[in-house]
Amino acid sequence: MSDERVPAILEELRGLEDPKIRAVNERHGDDHGVNLTKLRAVAKRLKTQQPLAEDLWATGDTNARLLALLVGRPKEFAADQLDAMLREARYPKVVDWLLAYVVKKGPHAEPLRAAWFADPDPDIAAAGWALTQTRIAKDPDGLDLPGLLDRIEAEMADAPSRLQWEMNSCLAQIGISHPDLRARAIDIGERLEVLKDYPTPPNCTSPFAPLWIAEIVRRQDG
Structure with a gap:
């Protein structure tokens, strides 16, 4: 009722x-x-x-x-x-x-993440990628990070906008949180140029993955 x-x-x-x-x-x-x-x-x-x-x-x-x-x-x-x-x-x-x-x-975050990540609807898949970004940052054990980079490299450039945004966020998070994969993440971002020209207000971090990675790493090391 x-x-x-x-x-x-x-x-x-x-x-x-x-x-x-x-x-x-x-x-x-x-x-x-x-x-x-x-x-x-x-x-x-x-x-x-x-x-x-x-x-x-x-x-x-x-x-x-x-x-x-x-x-x-x-x-x-x-x-x-x-x-x-x-x-x-x-x-x-x-x-x-x-x-x-x-x-x-x-x-239910993890089972939903896995289900949504594999969903054929790009808007639902985008939610799975968004939850995957959190896993990459906080609990990456069990994730195939090189495999994620393979997917991003192959699919991100042509993905619908919301899915592309979340893939790009995962790309940046891998580069930020995992130094051993940072060079590859930056290279993928530089070659695909996704969000390279995204309008970014002054004093805000660009979502272009190479710049995003560099800025957050600089702050962490500073």
């Missing part, structure tokens, strides 16, 4: 909508107009409530889904439920928060 508070919460979220924020987000492929600081304040007030999170998600409303990911309990989502949520998540911010705030903090 749906939580009776859901209509009032949706109305509150509509009241927090800012057309300027929505316009900026829509240029990046997203579909929400609530300032995220205000959204987090709503979540803080509601506190953690798994049934409410599931009901908010079921509305299909992007602001409500972002709120759901903040008030849910990561350990209480089933693996098949998370798989369905990823396939329903149509916008980048929802996918990012689903992975960061729920999947990574729950018990």
Whole structure:
């Protein structure tokens, strides 16, 4: 049974909508107009409530889904439920928060990573690559890192944009975290030139893997 508070919460979220924020987000492929600081304040007030999170998600409303990911309990989502949520998540911010705030903090991260990594849908595969980046950085045992570099070298240049971004992130993470593979990672990045011309604001690190690797390694060594 749906939580009776859901209509009032949706109305509150509509009241927090800012057309300027929505316009900026829509240029990046997203579909929400609530300032995220205000959204987090709503979540803080509601506190953690798994049934409410599931009901908010079921509305299909992007602001409500972002709120759901903040008030849910990561350990209480089933693996098949998370798989369905990823396939329903149509916008980048929802996918990012689903992975960061729920999947990574729950018990199903590794089996889902492996399943999504091998999925034929490039958007689902991108989520698998995103979780693989975390494994590369924090728990690389059992990963075939040279094999990952082979895949990246063969597939990244022609991959769809979201999948390409996550492959590139894995390439950079291998170069950053694994000195024995750093030269090869940099060489692949230099030859493929993926994101080489990506517009990067001043004082931000370029996503072009050779520059990204060099900058993070410099900071670590400094």
